[in-house]
Structures are given as C-alpha cells and as structure tokens.
Amino acid sequence: xxxxxxxxxxxxxELGPDGQxxxxxxxxxxxxxxxxxxSISQAAxxxxxxxxxxxxxxxxxxxxxxxxxxxxxxxxxxxxxxxLTPAGExxxxxxxxxxEHQRRFLIGLQAxxxxxxxxxxxxxxxxxxxxxxxxxxxxTGIRVGSVNAEVTITLNEHDRLVAMITMESxxxxxxxxxxxxxxxxxxxxxxxTTPDPHIKLSARNRLCGTVxxxxxxxxxxxxxxxLPGGTAVSAIITNDSLDSLGLREGDxxxxxxxxxxxxxxxNA
Numbered sequence: 696x697x698x699x700x701x702x703x704x705x706x707x708x709e710l711g712p713d714g715q716x717x718x719x720x721x722x723x724x725x726x727x728x729x730x731x732x733x734s735i736s737q738a739a740x741x742x743x744x745x746x747x748x749x750x751x752x753x754x755x756x757x758x759x760x761x762x763x764x765x766x767x768x769x770x771x772x773x774x775x776x777x778x779l780t781p782a783g784e785x786x787x788x789x790x791x792x793x794x795e796h797q798r799r800f801l802i803g804l805q806a807x808x809x810x811x812x813x814x815x816x817x818x819x820x821x822x823x824x825x826x827x828x829x830x831x832x833x834x835t836g837i838r839v840g841s842v843n844a845e846v847t848i849t850l851n852e853h854d855r856l857v858a859m860i861t862m863e864s865x866x867x868x869x870x871x872x873x874x875x876x877x878x879x880x881x882x883x884x885x886x887x888t889t890p891d892p893h894i895k896l897s898a899r900n901r902l903c904g905t906v907x908x909x910x911x912x913x914x915x916x917x918x919x920x921x922l923p924g925g926t927a928v929s930a931i932i933t934n935d936s937l938d939s940l941g942l943r944e945g946d947x948x949x950x951x952x953x954x955x956x957x958x959x960x961x962n963a
Contacts, residue, residue, distance in 0.1 A: 705801070706797065706801055708793055708794065708797045710789065710790060710793050711759060712759055712760075712761070718756065718759060718786075718790070720790075721742070721752075722752045722753075722755065722756050723756075723786070723787065723790045724742065725738055725739070725742050725744065725749060725752055725753070726753065726756060726764060726765075726779065726783060726786065726787055727787050728741055728742060729753075729765065729777055729779065730778065730779040730783065730784065730787060733776040733777055733778060734776060734777060735749050735750065735753070735765075735767075735777050736749075753765060756786070760782060760786060762780075762782045763780050763782065763783075764779060764780055764782055764783035764786060765777050765778070765779060765780060765783060766778055766779075766780055826879035826880060826881050826882075826958070827880075827881065827882035827929045827931075828879065828880040828881070828882060828885070828928050828929055829877065829878075829879055830848070830850050830856060830877070830878040830879075830880075830926060831850070831875070831876075831877055831878075832848040832849050832850040832851075832855070832856065832875075832876060832878060833848065833849050833873060833874070833875055833876070834846055834847070834848055834870055834871065834872055834873065834874040834875075834876055835847050835848070835849045835855070835872060836872065837865070837870065837871070837872065839862070839865075840862075841862075842861065842862060843859050843860065843861055843862065844859075844860055844861070844862055844864075844865040845857060845858070845859055845954065846858045846859075846860060846865070846870060846876075846959065848876055848878050848959075850878075850924055850926055851924035851925065851926070852924065853922065853923040853924035854902055854922050854923070854924040854926060856878050856900055856902075856957055857899040857900055857954045857957070858878060858954055858957035858958075858959050859899075859953075859954035859955045859957070860959055864959070868959060868960075868961050869961075870959070870961075874961065875961070875962070876959050876960065876961055877959065877960040877961070878957050878958070878959055879957070879958040879959075879960065880928075880952055880956055880957055880958070881956070882917065882929045882930055882931040883931045884952050884953070884956040885928060885929070885930035885931070885950050885951065885952045885956075886898070886930065886932070886950070886951040886952065887918060887920075887930050887932055887936070887940060887942065887948055887949065887950060887951070888901075888940075888948070888949045888951055889940065889947070889948060889949070890903045890947045890948065890949050896951055897953075898951045898952055898953045898954075899953065899954040900950075900951065900952045900953070900954060900956075900957070901949050901950070901951050902920070902922055902928055902949065902950045902951075903920075903922075903947065903948070903949040903950075904920045904921050904922040904923060904927075904928075904947070904948070904949075904950075905920065905921050905945065905946070905947055905948070906918060906919070906920055906921075906942055906943065906944050906945060906946045906947075906948050907919050907920065907921040907927065907944065908944065909937070909942065909943070909944055911934060911937075912934075914933060914934060915931050915932065915933055915934065916931070916932055916933070916934050916937045917929060917930075917931055918930045918931075918932060918937065918942065918948070920948050920949075920950050928950040930950055
C-alpha cells in the first residue's frame with residue numbers, strides 16, 4: 696500500500712491591542728534585529744527591506760504600542776546607534792513567549808490527535824467531491840475476474856457496499872483487504888424502494904433505513920435515508936416517483952444502486 700501522507704496540525708496566533716490590527720511577525724523580527732545589531736540600516740538589509748520601509752514599519756509598531764520602541768543616538772564616546780527602549784524589549788519578549796507557547800501547544804495537540812480517532816475523522820472530512828454520497832470504510836473482500844474486480848467495503852457493523860472496478864483500477868489504487876477507501880455514489884444513481892423482502896433486484900447494493908428528510912424541487916426531490924450504522928444516503932428521484940412510493944419522513948425505505956455506480960478512492 697502507498698504510505699499515507701502525514702497530517703500536521705497548523706495554526707497562527709496574532710498579538711495586538713484591542714480593536715486594532717495585529718502586530719506583524721515581520722515587523723517584530725525587524726525590531727528584534729535592530730536590538731541585536733544596534734542599527735536600523737543593518738537590520739533592514741538583513742530583512743530585505745529598504746531603510747525607509749524599515750522606519751515605516753517601526754513607526755507603525757510604535758503607533759500600535761502607543762509608546763516609543765527605539766532610542767537613536769548619534770556620535771558620542773560610545774558611538775552612534777539605535778537601541779530598544781524597555782517597551783521595545785518587552786514587546787519582543789512577549790512576542791517570543793506567545794509563539795513559543797503556540798509551538799508547544801501545536802506539538803502537544805499533534806501528539807494527542809495522532810493517538811485518537813479524531814485524527815482519522817479530520818482526515819476524512821477534508822476530502823472534497825461533487826458526489827452527494829461519500830462513505831468511508833475498509834476493504835473486507837475482493838473477488839477478481841478477468842476484466843473487473845468486485846470489492847466489498849464495510850462501513851460499520853451494520854452497513855457494507857460492493858463496488859465493481861476494473862483490474863487496472865484495483866492495481867492503481869493498490870487495494871487489499873484492510874485498505875481504507877472512499878466510496879462515492881452520485882445521488883441520481885440511487886433508486887428507492889420500500890423494504891419489502893420479496894422484491895428481487897439485480898443491483899448489488901441495498902441499504903435500508905429511515906427517511907429523515909425530503910426536499911422537493913420543481914421536478915425532482917432529494918430524499919435522505921438515515922442508516923442504522925449512523926451514516927446516511929441521499930437519492931434524487933422525480934416527484935412523481937416520490938408520490939408513487941408514498942414516502943414520508945419517518946417511513947422505512949431502502950436505497951438501491953449498482954456496484955458499477957460506486958467510485959472508489961484512496962488518500963494519496
């Protein structure tokens with residue numbers, strides 16, 4: 696199997712006075728370099744900024760802080776130079792402290808998520824697709840033919856799906872028992888029936904549950920069925936078909952679709 700890319704917890708933190716914009720990291724780093732070099736021109740050069748842009752950044756910080764952050768001296772026995780005021784030093788220290796706490800928090804959160812089911816849930820929710828029905832499950836069976844392969848995916852202890860894919864797709868996805876996969880089914884490919892055990896259908900997939908929502912349009916209706924395993928399946932059918940079935944919210948119903956209508960995918 697192709698190894699799954701490691702997911703990382705990422706975040707940002709902003710520091711600034713109430714009701715005003717945040718103190719940009721780049722400006723704080725400039726202030727820190729000024730304190731280290733004692734020179735605005737040297738700090739600006741190290742940051743890839745012009746001398747004027749550096750002064751504009753310092754002025755913007757001073758306006759946000761509400762007090763002077765630099766003291767500039769010229770000549771004298773100690774020579775000229777620029778140093779941070781106590782307020783400037785506090786600002787730099789505070790900025791370092793905030794980002795150090797953020798760094799430690801993200802490291803701790805990363806460790807917790809990697810050991811919890813929440814991590815897998817976040818990975819699942821990040822997938823985007825146009826298919827209304829998106830299921831996540833585990834491959835529990837593969838029947839290989841000369842051209843196609845029949846793949847059984849278990850969603851939970853109650854529900855499972857069967858997909859028919861080409862042998863080429865089976866090889867490309869590197870599927871095997873135990874593989875985690877996405878199963879996508881477009882809502883117009885789903886048919887609805889009443890849960891009559893005597894109805895015989897050629898479609899391999901038949902998921903039965905309770906109608907939880909019906910949204911009528913001018914021609915079609917979107918019907919959502921809640922399944923006993925906690926997932927849901929959506930079907931787009933005509934209003935005439937809905938009326939013919941006599942379905943109402945709370946009624947039992949089954950979603951039926953062919954194995955060839957199931958598209959499989961894996962995380963890269």
